[in-house]
Amino acid sequence: MGSELHVIVWARGPAAERLADLAVLRVELLERCWSRFRPGSELNRLNARAGCGATAVSDDLRRLVTALVDAYTWSDGDVDASVLGAMLTLGYREDFASVAMSLPGNATPAPTAAPGLGGVRVGERVVCLPAGVGLDPGGVGKGLAGDMVTEEIHDAGAHAVLVGIGGDVVTRGIPPDAGSWRVAMRDDRFDEPTECRVLDLTPRHRAVATSSILRRRWAGGHHLLQPHTGRPALSDIVQATVLADCGWRAEAAATVGVIRGASSADWLIDRGCMPHLLGAGDG
Numbered sequence: 001m002g003s004e005l006h007v008i009v010w011a012r013g014p015a016a017e018r019l020a021d022l023a024v025l026r027v028e029l030l031e032r033c034w035s036r037f038r039p040g041s042e043l044n045r046l047n048a049r050a051g052c053g054a055t056a057v058s059d060d061l062r063r064l065v066t067a068l069v070d071a072y073t074w075s076d077g078d079v080d081a082s083v084l085g086a087m088l089t090l091g092y093r094e095d096f097a098s099v100a101m102s103l104p105g106n107a108t109p110a111p112t113a114a115p116g117l118g119g120v121r122v123g124e125r126v127v128c129l130p131a132g133v134g135l136d137p138g139g140v141g142k143g144l145a146g147d148m149v150t151e152e153i154h155d156a157g158a159h160a161v162l163v164g165i166g167g168d169v170v171t172r173g174i175p176p177d178a179g180s181w182r183v184a185m186r187d188d189r190f191d192e193p194t195e196c197r198v199l200d201l202t203p204r205h206r207a208v209a210t211s212s213i214l215r216r217r218w219a220g221g222h223h224l225l226q227p228h229t230g231r232p233a234l235s236d237i238v239q240a241t242v243l244a245d246c247g248w249r250a251e252a253a254a255t256v257g258v259i260r261g262a263s264s265a266d267w268l269i270d271r272g273c274m275p276h277l278l279g280a281g282d283g
Helices: 015-034 042-048 059-074 081-089 096-102 138-155 247-270
Strands: 005-010 126-128 160-165 168-172 181-186 195-201 207-212 239-244 274-278
Touching: 005 015, 015 042, 015 059, 015 138, 015 160, 042 059, 059 081, 059 126, 059 138, 059 247, 081 138, 138 160, 138 168, 138 207, 138 247, 168 181, 168 247, 181 207, 195 207, 195 239, 207 247, 239 247, 247 274
Parallel strands: none
Antiparallel strands: 005 160, 160 168, 168 207, 181 195, 207 239, 239 274
């Protein structure tokens, strides 16, 4: 998923290390399944069959597509995995390190609006993508991976588990002698990593995710696209960090925070999220 992975497991005796190793392996298996940067991934095979009818999929890919559709519906279309075409048009075809080095500074490709996920159909063991629709899991994929792995490791016997992918964190259970997991929030507006506050993750808000237009930038743009235009979003918010009940929703909520800007705060709170929104000129 193009990110660093951190795993913390609380369990009895040697079980903790075994469960932590299992968590790392499970994330790698999910990466192989739904990374768009791996030519042989199951997700890329599904995308290649858009418009060809129902395609048999694994349980892992079915759960991913279900989460992408749920995020699209929950966000009223602001979190749209069908921005894949726009991402490719802008040159985001490889791991970001390669993109940032290769995309010309004077590139002004024509925008490609996202077709939306309204026509995607998910069955018991199949997925049907309409013609012209390709899926880019984006942050929702990272959040869902955290949800799945923390759930599985907790069910396997861990007292508490934390999975962090690219700085976004999902937890299950609470460490002994603690009322919460405490996670530092970084302010991307500074060149050096700056911790601006400490966030408490509890059974109500088990996950936290950050979307920022200050990271994953290349000449003339960034990776957070406005689905209706296919262009990098213009916003009065440069970083949105949001606590939510699960990882995929925290990721979706953080994207909404940037795309809609400061006006999204009440909308997110009404939906049970806890937003921390930073504007370019905030102190």
